[in-house]
Amino acid sequence: MNPKLIGYAALFVGIALLPALGAYPIFVMKVLCYALFACAFNLLVGFTGLLSFGHAAFLGTAAYVCGHALKVWGLPTPVGLVVGALAAAGVGLVFGLLAIRRSGIYFSMITLALAQMLYFFFLQAPFTGGEDGLQSVPRGSFLGLDLSSDLTLYYVVLGIFIAAFWLIYRIVHSPFGQVLTSIRENEARATSLGYDTAHFKLLAFVLSAGLAGLAGATKTLTLGFATLTDAIWTTSGLVILMTLVGGMGTLVGPMVGALVIIALENKIGDAGKWLADTTGVAWFNGLGESVSLVTGLIFIVCVLAFRRGLVGEAMALWDKRRPAAAR
Amino acid sequence: MTELFGIPLPALLGQLLLGLVNGSFYAMLSLGLAVIFGMLNIINFAHGALYMMGAFLAWMGMDLLGLNYWVMLGLAPLLVGALGIVIERTMLQWLYKLDHLYGLLLTFGITLVIEGVFRSFYGVSGQPYSVPEQLQGATNLGFMILPNYRAWVVVASLVVCLAVWALIEKTSLGAKLRAGTENPKLVQAFGINVPAMVTLTYAGGVALAAFAGVLAAPILQVSALMGSNLIIVVFAVVVIGGMGSILGSIVTGLGLGIIEGLTKVFYPEASNTVVFVVMAIVLLVRPAGLFGKEK
Amino acid sequence: QVSGDVIKIGIITDLSGLYADIDGQGGVEAIKMAIADMKGMAAGKKIEFLFADHQNKADVASAKAREWMDTQGLDLLIGGTNSGANIAMAKVAAEKKRVFISIGAASARLTNEDCTPYTVHYAYDTVALANGTGNAVVKSGGKSWYFLTADYAFGHSLQADTTAVVQKAGGKIVGSVKHPLSASDFSSFLLQAQGSGAQILGLANAGGDTINSIKAANEFGITKTMKLAGLLMFINDVHSLGLKATEGMYLTDGWYWNQNAESRAWSRRFFDKMKRMPSMLQAADYSSVTHYLKAVEATKTDDADKVLAKMKATKVNDFFAKNGEIGPDGRHRYDMYLMQVKSPKESTEPWDYYKVVQTIPAAEAYTKLADSKCPIVKK
C-alpha cells in the first residue's frame, strides 16, 4: 500500500482516539469543520491557483440552509447536511459562472463582491435572525444514531470529514486533477491541447464550494447555530490564513492551519494564564484580550520565515535531507 | 418644487455634494493604496491602520503636546511615513517577488498589531477631537448648509490627489517607479538606486493615508478600529479603478462617494454594499477595472 | 455540597473588539473585585475565576462556554456584550443546567422568545431603554420623532420598542432611516432626518455609529433644530465625544457612578485599578456576581436550581440596584434612570457627565411579566 495512505490512516486513527486521550470533543469537531473548510478552499487555490476571497459565502449559505432545514422544515439530519452542501454548490455554480473567466486579483475581488452581496441578503432576510443568528438547531439523529451525545456526534463528524478528505484526495489524484494541475502550470498550453480550461475551473470551483458547504452544514450541526460570522468576509480571510499557515497546495497543510488558527482563537487566553502562572509574569494574563495582536505577529513571522506554511516547510526540509542521505 | 424620484432637487444636490466629500476621502486613501500597489506590487492592507494612526497622532499631538491641527496635518504624515520606512526596510522588502498574497497577509498582520497596540492603550470608544477654529461654522449654499470643514476636506484632498497624479504620470520619476516594480535588478543596473526609491514610495503612500487620517479626525470617531471598516471599501475602489491606476483610483473614489451618497437616499440599508455591487458589475464588463490595462 | 469543591465563575465577553470598553477588561476587573470582597470564598469553598474573549463571534462564545462547563465544571457563566453571543451561551447553559447571567446583551429576546430557566438578564435591555428615553422625551415636549436606526436586529428592536412607547405617550413617528452597521459617514442620513422636520432624532444605534452620528449632527448644525436622543449610549461614548458635543442629550442608563455616595465609593475603587470610571455593565458584573455568591453562601450549595431559586427569591440591594427583583422569566427588574448630559460648565470633575433627570421605576421600565413571550412563565 501507498505509504502516504498509511500516513493518512494513522492520522485519522489518531484523531479518533483524541477524546479518549482527554481532548475536548466539541473543540476537535470545530477544528475538523474548519479543517474541512480549509481543505475545500485549498482544493481551489492550491490546485487551480484561483484565490477565492468569498468562500465564507459557501460556508454561510450551507450553515443557514442546513440550520433552516433541520430546525424549521424538520428534515432528517443527513438530508439537512446534503441540502446545505448542495445549496452551497449551487451558489458556487452561480459565482463560478460569473467569476471564472477573470484571473488573479480580479477573480479574488469578484468573488469577494458576490459574497458581500450575499452577506447583505443574509443580513436582510428574516430567516437568518440578523446578528442574533439562527439559534437552537436540533442535532437529531444520524442513520439511527442519536446525536445528542457529544461523543456520537464526534464520530459522525469525523466520518464526514474523512469521507470529504478522501474525496479531495481522489479529486487531486484523478484524471481531472491532472488537467487542473496542467492548467495551473500553464493555462495557455492546456488550452492549446484542447482543454476548455474555463469548464475545468468551474467544476473545481463548484466542488470546492460544495465541500466548503459541507463544512458549514456540519459546523451548524455541531454548534447548534448559524450566524452572520459564518458569511462575513473576515471568515473568507480566515480560511486563507489557515491555508497559508498550514501550507498551500499540500493536502494536510490546511488541516494544520485550521488547528493553529482555531486553537489560537480559543486557547490563547488559557495559554496566557498558564504562562502567567508558571512564569509569574502577570503580563501574560492580558494575552487573552490580544488574540488579534498575537495573530498578527504570527502572520508576520509566517510570511517572513515560514512562507510555505508549517507543512510546506516541513516537507521542504524533509526533501532537502533525503537526497543528501541518499547520496 | 422640482423633484426627482420623489426627492426635492435641492436635497438631492446636497446629497451629491456630501457624496463628493466622502468620495474625496476614498480617492485619497485609494490613491495611496494604488501608488503602493503599482510601484511595490504590495497590497497594503495596513493602509487603514496607518490612516487610523494619522488620526490618532493628531489627537495625541493635541492632547500630549498641545500641537494644533495644522501642525499635525504636516507632522503626522511625516511620522507615519517614517514608520513606513521602517516597515518597508524590515519586512516588505523581502516580498516583492512573491505572490500578492504574501504582501497582503503580512500587511494584514501589521494591521492587527498596530490596531492591537492602540486598542490596548486607548480602548475602542474613541477620543474627542474638534474641528479647528478657523474652519468652524458652515456656509449656506442655498440648497444646503455645508460645514466649512467639509469644504476644506474636499479642496485639500483634490489638490493632493492631483499633485500625486502629476508626479507619477507626468514625471520620469513615475516611469522609474513603474519599471522598478517589474525588474528592480535591471533598473538598478541602469544606475538607479531602486531600494531607496521603493522605500520612499512606500513612505509616501502611507503618508497619504496619515494625511487622510488627520483630515478625518474632526469628523469621525478617532478610535483604534476606525481604519478597519474603511480598508475593504478603499480596496474595492482601487480594484474598480483598475489595480495600480492612479487616475482610476481618483476618479473611482469620487464617483463611488457619489453613488454611495445616492444609495443612502434611495436604499440606505445597502449603502455599505453598493460598492460591491458596483465592483461586481464593473469587473464583469471590464475585467481589469475601469482604467486598468488588460494583460 | 459544592461540585468539585470549588465555585467556578467565568465571563465571556468582548475583550478586544467594538464593545471592549463598555465591559471588557473592566468587567473582568469588576468580577475580580466582587470575588475579592467575598475573600475568595463562598459556602466555605474557594472561588475560581476564568475569563475569555469571544471576539464578537457567537461560535467562539458558545464553544468556550461549553468547554468550561464540560471540562472545568463551571458553575456561573457571565455573558458580557453582544446579543448573538449571549443567546448562544444561554442555550448552552440551559442544556448543561448552569447559571447564566447575561450582562451586556441588549436584546430582550433573552427573557422572551429565547428565555430559559437558567438565564438571568441582569442589566438593561432595549425595552427598558425605549421606555426610559421614549417616555421622558415625549413628556418633555418632544412629540415628533425621526429614527436613525442601525440596520441590525438590535437597532430594529430598539426602534420598534421606542416607537410603541412614543406612540403610547402621544408622540408620533415622522420617519426613519436605516443605516448599515459601521456606516462610513452619517451626514447624508442626518440631512434626511433634518428634512423631515421632526423635533427629536432618535439614535437607535450604538458605539462608533452613535458617536459618528452625534459628531456629524453637531457639525451640520442639526443640534440647533432637533434634539438628539441616544437610545443606547454608555458613559464611554459620552467620554469619547466630549461634553461640548453631547451637552443636553437625554439617555437612559441603569446606573451612574456618580449617582450617590455608595456608587461613588465603589467607582473610586474601580477607577484606581482601571483609570476610568465604570459603566453600568461593569457595575452590573460586580453586583450580579455578588448576588450569586451570596445565594451560594445562603444555600451552601452551587446547585444551579437551588441557587437560582434563592437568587430569584432575594431582592438585590446594593450600590447598583435597590429592591431589584429577578422574575421567573429571568429578567432582573430594577429602577432605571433618565439622564441628561451636563454642559461643560456644570461638570465639576473628569467623568462627571450626567444629571439624573428622572427615575423610571422597575415596574415600568421592563416588559411586564404578563406581556412576556417567555414560554416558561406561567400565566
Added chain:
Amino acid sequence: MSDIILETSDLTKEFKGFTAVDAVNLRVQRGHIHALLGPNGAGKTTCFNLLTKFLTPTRGRIVFAGHDITGETSAQIARRGVIRSFQISAVFPHLTVLENVRIGLQRFTGTSFHFWKGLTGLKTLDAKVLALLELVDLRDMAQLKAADLPYGRKRALEIATTMAMEPQLMLLDEPTQGMGHEDVDRVTALIKRVAEGRTVLMVEHNMKVVASIADRITVLARGAVLAEGDYATVSKHPAVLEAYMGTEATELQGAH
C-alpha cells in the same frame, strides 16, 4: 492544388489602430511543411494566435479542413486537430516529462472530467507516451521534472506533447530559437520526421532550417503577405531580399 487544409481569407488583426496582421490570405496545402517568414514584428506570432483563437480576428475568415472555424474557441480548434507550440517554451514545469505528454493523450480517453477516478486508468497510456518520448530522445528522462530539463530538451518535449495529440496541422513558433547547433539539427530532423503524414506550419528565423525542410514559404512584412513560393523563388525575390534577408543573406545563411 485541390487539397488545401487551411485557408484564411482577408485575415486582419488591429491593436488600437495598429494593424499587426493585414488582410492575409494564406493557403496551406495538406502534407506540406509550410514556413512563415518575416522580419521581427511582421505579425507571425499574431497570425498563429489568430489561427488558434488566442486572439480574436478583427476581420476575416479561417477555414480548416472545410470547416469555418472563425467563431470557435481555442479549445475547440485544438480538438479539431490544430495544435500549436509557443515561441517561448511551454511545458508544465512541475509535472514529469511523462506526465507532460500524458496530459495531451488523456484528452482522448474522455475521462478528463472524472474527478472520482484514480490515476490507474491513465497508466495504460504510459507505453504510448514512452514510445513518443523515444522518438525525441527523451525516454531516459521520462521521470524528471520538466523544469529540470535543459532548454533544448524542453523544446523537444513540447514537440512530443504536440505530436501526442495526433494533430492534422502543427503550428510551430520558432522551434529552434535559443538552441545550440546540435539541438538545432536534432530538432530539424525531428520536424521533418513527424511532418510525414501531417501538415506543419512553422515560423523560423534560421534560414538553414527553412531551406532544408520547407516545402513552401510565405513571407510576411508589416502584417501583409510579401511573397510566396518555394525557397529558391522566395530567396531571390527582390522585395524579400530587401525587407528580410538583406543583401548579405547569402553570406549569413547557415551562420548559426
Added chain:
Amino acid sequence: MATPALEIHNLHAWYGESHILHGINLSVQPGQVVTLLGRNGAGRTTTLRAILGLTGARKGSIKIHGEEAIGLPTHRIAQLGIGYCPEERGIFASLTAEENLRLPPPLKSRRGKVMSEAEIYAMFPNLAERRHSPGTRLSGGEQQMLAVARILRTGADILLLDEISEGLAPVIVQALARMIRALKAQGFTIVMVEQNFRFAAPLADHFVVIEHGEVVLSFPAAELAAHQAQLDELLSV
C-alpha cells in the same frame, strides 16, 4: 598603457550554491570591442551579470576605470559608466516604448557619447513608429532594438551587450553590425557575448573564449586565422 576601462581579476561567482565562474581574468582597453565566445551555458552571460553584481555571491576584483567595484551595490557600479543590454532584453511591460527608452537616467560619469533621441530613432525607425505602445507589445525583434537603444543615451562608455543578434532578422542584424562599428568609431568600449560568430567576427578587436566559467583562450583579432582551428574545436561539438 592607459588604465583599462574594465579589468577583471580572478572573478568567481555563484548562483545560490552552484559555483559558475571559476576565476575569470579579463582586461578591456578603452575603445576596444571584446567578444566573449563559448558554448551554451559556458558562463558568458554570468560574467556580464557578475560585473554588475546581478548574480549571487561573487569574489575577486572588478576594476572599472581603475575603481574597484566588487563591493558596490549595482546602481553604483552602473554609475561608473556601464550600459547593460541583457540577454532576455528586459523590456518593461508597464512602460511604453518611449518610456522604456527614456528610463535609464544620464550617468554621473558621462564619459561616453550621449545619443539624442532623434539619432536613436533614425537608427531604429521601427521604434519611432511604435513609441507609444506598451514595451512588451513590441515584437521580439523590436524589443531587442529597444534594449540596445536605451543604453545609448545615458553616457555610459562601457557597453555590455548579451546576444543582441539573437532572434533578429538578417537585415536588422546587419543594421546592428553597422551600429556597433559606429559606436566603436565614437569611442565606446564594448563587451559582447555572441553565439553568432559571423556577426561578431568582423567587429571584434579581441576574442575571449569561456569554458566552464574559465577563460580558456584569449587573442587579438589579428591572430584569428592562427587560432581558427582551436576555435572551431572549442565552439562546435
